[in-house]
Amino acid sequence: MKNKKALTKVYVCSPNCIDWKNKGEAISEFGSNFKLAFITGIRLIKFGYLPLIPQIYFGALVSLSNYSDYEDYEALSHEWLTQSDEVWVFGGILTDEMLRDVEIANMNNIPVRYMMYTESNEFLEIPICNISKWKVIGE
Numbered sequence: 001m002k003n004k005k006a007l008t009k010v011y012v013c014s015p016n017c018i019d020w021k022n023k024g025e026a027i028s029e030f031g032s033n034f035k036l037a038f039i040t041g042i043r044l045i046k047f048g049y050l051p052l053i054p055q056i057y058f059g060a061l062v063s064l065s066n067y068s069d070y071e072d073y074e075a076l077s078h079e080w081l082t083q084s085d086e087v088w089v090f091g092g093i094l095t096d097e098m099l100r101d102v103e104i105a106n107m108n109n110i111p112v113r114y115m116m117y118t119e120s121n122e123f124l125e126i127p128i129c130n131i132s133k134w135k136v137i138g139e
Contacts, residue, residue: 007050011084011110012040013101014055015093040090043123052080078104087112094136 014037034055041051054077074097081087087105089098089112105112114126 007048008086009084010044010049010051011081011087011101011105012037012044012051012053012055012090013081013087013098014040014090015095015098047123052084054080077101081105081110082108084110086110089114090116092116094131099136 037053037055041053041056044051054073058073058076058080078101081101081104084105087101087110089102091098091114102112114128114131116124116126118124
């Protein structure tokens with residue numbers, strides 16, 4: 001990567017255990033969401049971004065099976081978020097955790113972009129005025 005410009009660091013904000021490609025339906029397997037996050041990361045790299053995806057990185061390092069570990073996961077994710085250049089919120093749904101991520105981004109003056117996949121699996125930015133139609137899922 002010599003003589004290349006610095007990559008834009010994109011924090012990927014997406015719901016855990018929700019298949020946001022399939023109309024925001026809950027899924028029983030974590031693997032499906034992990035796979036979708038992985039594919040998103042690969043595409044971001046292809047388009048010249050540095051993907052920061054906590055579900056992939058911290059999910060592999062921190063067990064989410066008990067509450068104290070989840071607090072560690074959340075703290076690490078939020079620290080990473082503050083180091084990002086942009087936050088991309090994927091979905092069609094918003095969880096409480098995702099709303100906290102957006103709040104942290106706003107407090108740190110980090111641009112937030114709302115994204116969906118098109119039928120051809122490309123990224124599509126959603127205007128902020130259309131986000132009110134997204135389903136909100138509480139904890």
